[in-house]
Amino acid sequence: MFRPALPPSLPPKGWWNSGWFLILMVLAAAIPLIWPGMPPLTDLPGHMGRYRVEISDPASPLRQLYYGYEWRFLANLGVDIAILPMARLFGLELGLKLIVLTIPPLMAAGLLWTAREAHGRVTPPALFALPLTYSFPFIWGFLNFSFSMALALNAFALWLRLGRQGRFSLRAWLFVPIGILLTVAHIFGWAVLCLLAFAAEVVRQRDRGTVVWRSLWNGGWACISLAPPILLLLAWRMASGAADGVTENADFFYWRAKYIYLLSALRAQWMVLDIACVYLLWGLIAFGLGGVWVRMNRTLGIASLVLMIAYALLPRILLNSAYADMRLAPYVIAIGTIALTLKSSVRWQSAAVAGAATFFYAGRLLLLTLNFAQHDAANARQLEALDHIRPYSRVFVQASLQCLGQWETTRMDHLGSMAIVRRGAFMNGQWADPGAQLLVLKYVPPDDYDKDPSQILRPYRCRQADAKTYPEAVNALPRGAFDYVWLINLPKGIWASFPGLMPIWTGEKAGILYKVMPEHRFLPMPNLPKVKKRKKGLGSDPTDRPEKP
Structure with a gap:
């Protein structure tokens, strides 16, 4: 089912894993966001309103009468921090558009780089994962989450590269600040990187012949450089718990919702087409698990399995954050897809699969470009x-x-x-x-x-x-x-x-x-309204709402 993490022969070389083609695929991920003046993502205007308060003069009526902005540590500050220099250089709306426009290319780069590090070259089936750069959580507008996840995928590729090169000391030093950076951007990015890195190190130990229990121990110890953010998270939850009361975790093992979230991984506009595309990806993964026509890389296959277990165990509401499991669904599929490689090394078969995957990606981008333009006009x-x-x-x-x-x-x-x-x-x-x-x-x-x-x-x-x-x-x-x-x-x-x-x-x-x-206006307008004590919040992402799926 899983081929060795370090195969004796590389996948066939061709135009589909040449440098110029991969760069083109990464840059193409930005196309749907170029035309709209404001990216038509559901929650983006709400975030933008917060950023306007953030960058406004504290003496302005907006800050004096209506809103305040109090800096402190949260594991959810990626775009809140990035917007500060971008708004100064380009203005708020253009600055935010440029930040959002970089997220899909970053995601595409992370997927392709990870595939290259695991297989030696990017395999044709891995190109089928590229449409997931526009997953449902991104279209919903989970900005800090999406930004952190894009960074996490690139960090995982770097983790694999340094491990392949045997530069473990350098990796340990580098991933202390990388882990902290991801945690500040959004806690989910750090958590997913920990799971992926642990899976990779366990496979590395098993490939050396280490017994299972020892592999688990050594794999966890190899990831110790990712542990420092735990201290930040403890301080954050203690501070937030004092402010909003009891932390809520709810809707464990809500299987119907989990099934819907998996089907919704590419949810955009066309229900039948979107679901059919998801089934296509699941079909490829099923073939890989069964060793039919394609097979799976051990490192990425086990990583995808670890993410699937995490997805099954996650509640819908985690630490007051709604849709916690839904956010992970597209990445379970993405890692499983880039784990695939053709069993045959015949070059024309690789070219045919790469062509089909490129057509699949281009078609999704075209439809999203038209859809985004329609929403922008509305x-x-x-x-x-x-x-x-x-x-x-x-x-x-x-x-x-x-x-x-x-x-x-x-x-x-x-x-x-x-x-x-x-x-x-x-x-x-x-x-x-x-x-x-x-x-x-x-x-x-x-x-x-x-x-x-x-x-x-x-x-x-x-x-x-x-x-x-x-x-x-x-x-x-x-x-x-x-x-x-x-x-x-x-x-x-x-x-x-x-x-x-x-x-x-x-x-x-x-x-x-x-x-x-x-x-x-029979009610008088107060001069400086008092701050109302807020009820407990819903989570680490401002897009969270306790709506049922």
Whole structure:
């Protein structure tokens, strides 16, 4: 089933593992993100709103009246740190786009480099893993997580390279800061690197003839340079536990959800096609396990097995962080795919498989490019409303969305946060959870009109229990607490008239902006609202929400 980690003969050499071709494949991963002015990732506007607060002048009305930003260690700061120099050089929106644009190429480079180190050359079947650079967690907008995972894959390739060269002392010294860097970026990247490195070292010991129990011990000892972040994590969880109370782990062995998450690894727009592509990858892995036509490299095959065990054991909510297991699903498939190599060394067969894999990758990129352009155009139509909002205003937002279980989504869940980015406004719906966020709410409207998911508007049949509804939320709106009401993507057929609200912008088919008339602001605007004590947060990633799959 698994071929030796150090095979006696290299896979065939050809255009599919030449330097120019691999560089082209890495650079091509950026193509879908080039055209959109703002990457159409679901949670990205929410992150961008936080970054606007982060880089704003502390004396600005945005920081004085509405939001604070308190620096401290979290195992979830990758893009929060990277945006500081990028925003200074390019501005917030372009700077963030450039950061996001680098994540898929980094992921592609990590996959190809890892395959090269394990096999000696990149094998044709490994190219089938490249579409997973646009996995569902990335499209959902888990930025710090995706950034950390892309770095972790490249770090694992470096780990394999230094081990192959026998430079173990250098590796031990290098991976102390690398482990800390990954932990600061996002805890998941460090954890996955630990699992992959442990699997590789156990296989290395077994290939030397070491008995199983001794291999496990030696493999763990070889990874000791990755242990220092544990001290940071203990300090982080102790500090966050004091702030938000009991840490929650929930939904263990939720098998139906785990199955759906595996099917959703390439979820984008086309349900039948996306699932068929995932089944194709699983079929290749199944052939590799059975030794039919392809076989698996021992190092990467065992690493994929370790990730699968971790995926099975992970709960849906870990340390208050939702979708913990879902995030790992695409990487189980990716590592299993790059573990594959053809049993035959016939060059024309390798060329044929490489051509099919390249076509598969190019097709996914083309469809994603068109899909991202469509979402970018839809976002731009709704963002026209911002031209009618005064700077430093207070905006109540409700984004009309589809049911969470629907395959294709509008990805407008947090589009309202662009009011913070472009107008320095307050809007309901930001994440501000102690122990998981550096953002702090200073302005707290009454009746939970301040935080996520008050901006989420789904059909009644699938609405969230803690989300507000339409038109009830607008009718009950504390008029003195807001200056505008922005109903994003709300269909024209259900627009309504509300006392004290004057429409000042409407989209062609969906979306409407109301202004709260001064004579109806019957609640006084406080000078400097007090900071409201927050309830315990949901996790180490600001995109987490306790929604059911």
